Amino acid sequence: xxxxxxxxxxxxxxxxxxxxxxxxxxIAFAALRFGPTILRVISVxxxxxxxx
Amino acid sequence: xKKCIAWFLAFLLTGSLILFGVCLVGRQVIAPxxxxxxxxxxxxLIREEKELARERIAKLAELYGFDAExxxxxxxxxxxxxxxxxxxxxxxxxxxxxxxxxxxxxxxTELEKVLQADPAAQENPDxxxxxxxxxxxxxxxxxxNMVLPMRQLVFSLGLEKAEKRIDLVNxxxxxxxxxxxxxxxxxxxAGLIALADGQPIRRALGYIGSAMGAAALVLAVIAALYLCAxxxxxIREASAGLTLxxxxxxxxxxxxxxxxxxVLAAGCVVCxxxxxEKKA
Numbered sequence: 001x002x003x004x005x006x007x008x009x010x011x012x013x014x015x016x017x018x019x020x021x022x023x024x025x026x027i028a029f030a031a032l033r034f035g036p037t038i039l040r041v042i043s044v045x046x047x048x049x050x051x052x
Numbered sequence: 053x054k055k056c057i058a059w060f061l062a063f064l065l066t067g068s069l070i071l072f073g074v075c076l077v078g079r080q081v082i083a084p085x086x087x088x089x090x091x092x093x094x095x096x097l098i099r100e101e102k103e104l105a106r107e108r109i110a111k112l113a114e115l116y117g118f119d120a121e122x123x124x125x126x127x128x129x130x131x132x133x134x135x136x137x138x139x140x141x142x143x144x145x146x147x148x149x150x151x152x153x154x155x156x157x158x159x160x161t162e163l164e165k166v167l168q169a170d171p172a173a174q175e176n177p178d179x180x181x182x183x184x185x186x187x188x189x190x191x192x193x194x195x196x197n198m199v200l201p202m203r204q205l206v207f208s209l210g211l212e213k214a215e216k217r218i219d220l221v222n223x224x225x226x227x228x229x230x231x232x233x234x235x236x237x238x239x240x241x242a243g244l245i246a247l248a249d250g251q252p253i254r255r256a257l258g259y260i261g262s263a264m265g266a267a268a269l270v271l272a273v274i275a276a277l278y279l280c281a282x283x284x285x286x287i288r289e290a291s292a293g294l295t296l297x298x299x300x301x302x303x304x305x306x307x308x309x310x311x312x313x314x315v316l317a318a319g320c321v322v323c324x325x326x327x328x329e330k331k332a
Binding site for chain 1: 059062063066067070197201202203206207210258261262263264265266267268269270273274277281282283286287290291292294320324327328
């Protein structure tokens with residue numbers, strides 16, 4: 001009984017992680033797929049719009 | 053079934069809390085520039101810009117042969133404060149009207165007088181006035197470019213083109229209201245969770261706490277990714293003046309992000325502990 005409570009207690013702290021996983025997966029996919037392109041666009045925009 | 057609905061609502065609550073965090077940070081960046089007098093300028097920024105102005109004037113002095121110190125004395129805190137206020141109004145005009153604002157200017161009469169009296173100008177007294185005007189214009193351009201390092205013509209053209217596709221002013225106003233809309237949505241989802249699987253109410257705290265923890269985690273990851281993206285080196289390469297302004301802006305945004313993450317994480321811990329109390 002006590003062991004069951006302990007394992008439940010530990011599980012509860014993993015719930016936020018499971019809930020965050022879909023969002024983290026989308027962010028990771030977007031960062032890998034579109035990250036380099038977005039950074040290139042930002043770099044071009046900075047070079048084009050900023051004067052030293 | 054109840055549990056499934058509650059977890060789905062917790063997922064939506066996580067999304068709305070993430071939206072709230074991201075939009076609140078964005079709002080903090082944009083909102084100060086929306087006032088009639090533009091964003092307030094910090095004293096530390098003025099101090100750092102003064103150092104940068106000193107370096108720029110020293111380089112120009114080397115190039116044109118004038119004495120740098122009297123010129124550096126003219127580009128004082130008051131001048132930089134005024135230029136920064138004008139730059140702030142320029143941004144305000146972009147955000148509020150969707151148009152680039154007026155060009156930045158500061159009165160260079162005193163500067164011209166000092167340059168005219170400089171030994172370099174006095175070497176050829178007939179051309180002293182021309183020399184003073186030309187060099188003052190160069191100094192003016194350099195200082196203005198330091199405070200507002202934007203190609204204003206490119207910006208105007210870009211804004212004109214963008215205006216044909218989107219109503220920038222409405223988009224900005226919509227964005228400013230987004231954090232509160234996301235917060236209201238979060239409250240709604242939390243209430244729905246309590247309705248779906250909130251008997252006893254401590255059960256609902258488990259879902260709400262998990263959503264808060266998940267949102268804190270995702271926001272921390274977004275902030276870390278942003279810091280790793282390497283935007284600062286790009287800006288540093290482009291302009292030293294913009295780097296100072298960007299750093300001061302990012303410092304405030306990161307502090308706010310850290311604050312939101314801490315509040316959400318604390319909420320997560322409290323809610324999960326409360327929900328566990330019943331089980332134990």
